[in-house]
Amino acid sequence: MKKLAIIPAYNEQGSILKTVNDLKQNAPDFDYIIINDCSTDDTQRICEENNLHVVNLPVNLGIGGGVQTGYQYAKTHDYDIAVQFDGDGQHNAKFLDAMVQKLVNEELDMVIGSRYIEKKGFQSSGLRRLGIRYFSWLIRRVTGQTITDPTSGMRICNRDVIDIYANDYPRDYPEPESVTSILKAGKKVREMPVEMNERSAGVSSISPRKSIYYMVKVSLAVLMAGKR
Amino acid sequence: MDLRMRVFIGIIMALAFLYVCTAIKRRVIDIRHALVWLVVCILLLILDIFPALLEGISKLLGFALPVNMLFFLGFLLAIVIIFGLSAKVSKLNEQVKQMTQDLALLKNELEEKTKP
Ligand SMILES: Nc1nc2c(ncn2[C@@H]2O[C@H](COP(=O)(O)OP(=O)(O)O)[C@@H](O)[C@H]2O)c(=O)[nH]1
Ligand SMILES: [Mg+2]
Numbered sequence: 305m306k307k308l309a310i311i312p313a314y315n316e317q318g319s320i321l322k323t324v325n326d327l328k329q330n331a332p333d334f335d336y337i338i339i340n341d342c343s344t345d346d347t348q349r350i351c352e353e354n355n356l357h358v359v360n361l362p363v364n365l366g367i368g369g370g371v372q373t374g375y376q377y378a379k380t381h382d383y384d385i386a387v388q389f390d391g392d393g394q395h396n397a398k399f400l401d402a403m404v405q406k407l408v409n410e411e412l413d414m415v416i417g418s419r420y421i422e423k424k425g426f427q428s429s430g431l432r433r434l435g436i437r438y439f440s441w442l443i444r445r446v447t448g449q450t451i452t453d454p455t456s457g458m459r460i461c462n463r464d465v466i467d468i469y470a471n472d473y474p475r476d477y478p479e480p481e482s483v484t485s486i487l488k489a490g491k492k493v494r495e496m497p498v499e500m501n502e503r504s505a506g507v508s509s510i511s512p513r514k515s516i517y518y519m520v521k522v523s524l525a526v527l528m529a530g531k532r
Numbered sequence: 533m534d535l536r537m538r539v540f541i542g543i544i545m546a547l548a549f550l551y552v553c554t555a556i557k558r559r560v561i562d563i564r565h566a567l568v569w570l571v572v573c574i575l576l577l578i579l580d581i582f583p584a585l586l587e588g589i590s591k592l593l594g595f596a597l598p599v600n601m602l603f604f605l606g607f608l609l610a611i612v613i614i615f616g617l618s619a620k621v622s623k624l625n626e627q628v629k630q631m632t633q634d635l636a637l638l639k640n641e642l643e644e645k646t647k648p
Contacts, residue, residue, distance in 0.1 A: 337640075355647075357644075358640070359636045359639075359640045360636060360639065360640075361632055361633070361636045362632055362635060362636060363628070363632050365629055365632055365633070369629050369632070369633065372633065373633045373636060373637065376633060376637060377637060377640070380637065475629075
């Protein structure tokens with residue numbers, strides 16, 4: 305079975321090498337592809353000097369367009385399984401094998417790594433947790449299913465979902481909307497507990513200033529996805 | 533409607549019409565996109581030159597002042613054009629995204645092939 309880790313990276317010079325090494329050590333049967341989204345720091349140089357597999361986007365597309373490029377790569381290179389794995393070192397590769405097992409054994413379409421089942425590791429800031437609980441509630445209202453960590457970027461999926469996302473993926477703040485749309489399409493999604501780390505370098509793309517836009521945009525998107 | 537106001541509005545509309553025409557000639561704007569602006573100019577100009585027409589429609593629709601009807605119409609048409617532009621920008625955005633992705637994946641394939 306061919307497995308790919310999609311690593312979105314925007315200005316991650318301080319953590320991209322660490323992320324790739326974590327994958328090579330703790331999930332060696334995964335191939336990986338870094339989507340360098342027109343970073344303005346040394347990310348591209350570091351990737352090239354270390355001979356890492358990288359797709360360099362010529363203009364910045366934002367997280368959604370970047371991750372979608374990864375799914376398109378997975379589709380054209382005929383991967384059976386793809387996982388999203390942040391380039392900022394917040395995800396831990398040691399959980400990937402168990403996620404693959406769950407996906408395959410339970411014949412699921414997607415497995416999400418959730419921080420809020422065992423409540424271990426980095427739990428995000430209080431305000432963001434509140435937002436996450438709200439999205440969780442909204443998705444339950446729209447789909448009838450409970451996703452405890454709807455903003456988790458650590459998600460593993462099969463060919464069906466790779467195909468869907470390669471064709472259609474939200475541009476920004478994509479996680480809650482994209483999980484809602486596949487739930488509505490009748491795909492089987494489950495979560496399993498993972499631990500995440502605090503950011504060690506660089507800055508989060510979700511600034512307080514943008515969070516109002518984030519809440520409104522994602523709420524609307526989830527509601528729309530529910531109506532399709 | 534007051535004659536002074538009509539002359540004023542008429543001059544502005546005529547100037548706007550000429551401005552759009554020169555913009556087309558200088559290729560600042562594509563005819564496809566300029567056409568709708570020309571239509572707006574002409575429409576408002578016609579209503580300005582023939583006030584009886586405007587008064588008739590205002591009375592029919594219950595506008596107290598014909599000039600309000602003129603402003604409302606101009607506003608409405610502008611909004612329609614702006615919405616059309618927003619839709620166009622969304623589409624362009626999507627097209628640029630797809631081209632960027634295709635280009636990046638192609639470049640990656642080429643690099644992987646030429647790698648030792
Ligand atoms: N392709 C792409 N990736 C991005 C962009 N912004 C952030 N990322 C990546 O998305 C991942 C998660 O982003 P982050 O800002 O850490 O979000 P947070 O973990 O939710 O705070 C990281 O690997 C970032 O490098 C972007 O504009 N384009
Ligand atoms: Mg992060």
